[in-house]
Amino acid sequence: MKVTVRYFASxxxxxxxxxxxxxxxGDVLTVAELWRGYISSQPMGQNILIAVNMEYANVDVQVHDxxxxxxxxxxxxx
Amino acid sequence: xxxxxxxGEFDPxxxxxxxxxxxxxxxxxxxxxxFVGTLRDMHEGMAVSAMSLEHYPGMTERQIAKVCxxxxxxxxxxxxxxVHRVGEILPAEPIVLVAVWSSHRVDGFExxxxxxxxxxxxxxxxxxxxxxxxxxxxxxxxxxxGADALASNGGAQ
Numbered sequence: 124m125k126v127t128v129r130y131f132a133s134x135x136x137x138x139x140x141x142x143x144x145x146x147x148x149g150d151v152l153t154v155a156e157l158w159r160g161y162i163s164s165q166p167m168g169q170n171i172l173i174a175v176n177m178e179y180a181n182v183d184v185q186v187h188d189x190x191x192x193x194x195x196x197x198x199x200x201x
Numbered sequence: 202x203x204x205x206x207x208x209g210e211f212d213p214x215x216x217x218x219x220x221x222x223x224x225x226x227x228x229x230x231x232x233x234x235x236f237v238g239t240l241r242d243m244h245e246g247m248a249v250s251a252m253s254l255e256h257y258p259g260m261t262e263r264q265i266a267k268v269c270x271x272x273x274x275x276x277x278x279x280x281x282x283x284v285h286r287v288g289e290i291l292p293a294e295p296i297v298l299v300a301v302w303s304s305h306r307v308d309g310f311e312x313x314x315x316x317x318x319x320x321x322x323x324x325x326x327x328x329x330x331x332x333x334x335x336x337x338x339x340x341x342x343x344x345x346x347g348a349d350a351l352a353s354n355g356g357a358q
Contacts, residue, residue: 132255132327133338174325177260193257193325199339200254200261200285200326201238201297201317 124150124188128162131195134171138163147186154192155182170197202273204265205284206256213237213284213298220282220300230279230302234309236317242292244339250331254287254296257325261285268319272301275315276308283316287326318345 128143135141145161152160154175158167173180174193186192203220217235242249269281279302286296299317303309321342328339 129257131257131325132329174257174260177257177263179323193260195257195325196327196338197341198321198323198325199328199342200256200324201321201342 126157126161126186126188127191128157129191129193131193133196134168134194151185151187153182154180154184154186157186157192158182158194167194168196171195172197202266202269202281203283204262204269205282206258206261207284207286208288209286210294211284211286211298213295216284216298217282217300220280221302225280225302229304231304232306232309233300233302234306234313235298235300236313237295238297238317239295240290240292244330247330247332249292250333251292252290252331253329253336254290255327255329256287260325264324265320268316268323271319272312272315276303276312277305278303278308278312281312281316283320285320285324285326314345314348318348 124147126145126147128145130138130141143162147157147161154173172195173182175184175186176191221233240252265283265285269283272278272281282298282300284298290296299313299320301309301313301316303312330337330339
């Protein structure tokens with residue numbers, strides 16, 4: 124299955140890229156499994172926020188084919 | 202309800218007036234409450250010469266609209282307008298407008314405060330300041346301590 128991953132702000136700078144388009148084995152996996160298996164061997168930072176299809180999520184949320192997953196630092200708008 | 206993300210300068214008072222003239226019915230609302238956030242030239246003792254504001258197109262608008270919908274469910278409101286800049290911003294320029302129209306002022310004050318407070322908590326924007334010695338990502342938003350005190354005193358619900 125295909126998953127688009129986006130990184131923002133200081134996390135994007137750390138990762139060295141704004142986006143990954145990943146080919147993932149199987150039909151479903153959790154955000155945690157996606158990170159560990161396909162993104163980084165380093166643990167996700169403590170305060171990194173997660174969104175799946177533009178809604179806030181956590182590491183246990185399931186990801187499916189065609190989903191967009193985003194990782195970003197705490198937000199500072201307004 | 203309208204949520205606008207604007208790349209470039211805007212005049213919040215002109216936006217408010219234009220929205221009011223085109224969308225609201227005169228005489229229906231008894232109150233307009235607005236908040237405008239502007240860029241300061243100092244932060245934590247350091248001079249800020251500019252700020253750049255990044256966002257997540259699609260999610261940003263969605264999360265702001267959600268906050269506005271929550272406010273509309275909690276208070277009795279006629280309409281809401283949020284305009285938020287992205288891109289390069291200079292000191293003194295407006296960053297964000299939140300405007301709320303209602304019959305009565307208590308709904309307006311409380312909804313306006315709620316919207317800006319939860320926009321700051323949830324809307325995906327990231328500020329980066331231009332300082333004398335380089336760029337720095339802003340780490341966290343200031344908290345509205347008084348909002349909790351108001352809530353526990355039983356605001357209009």
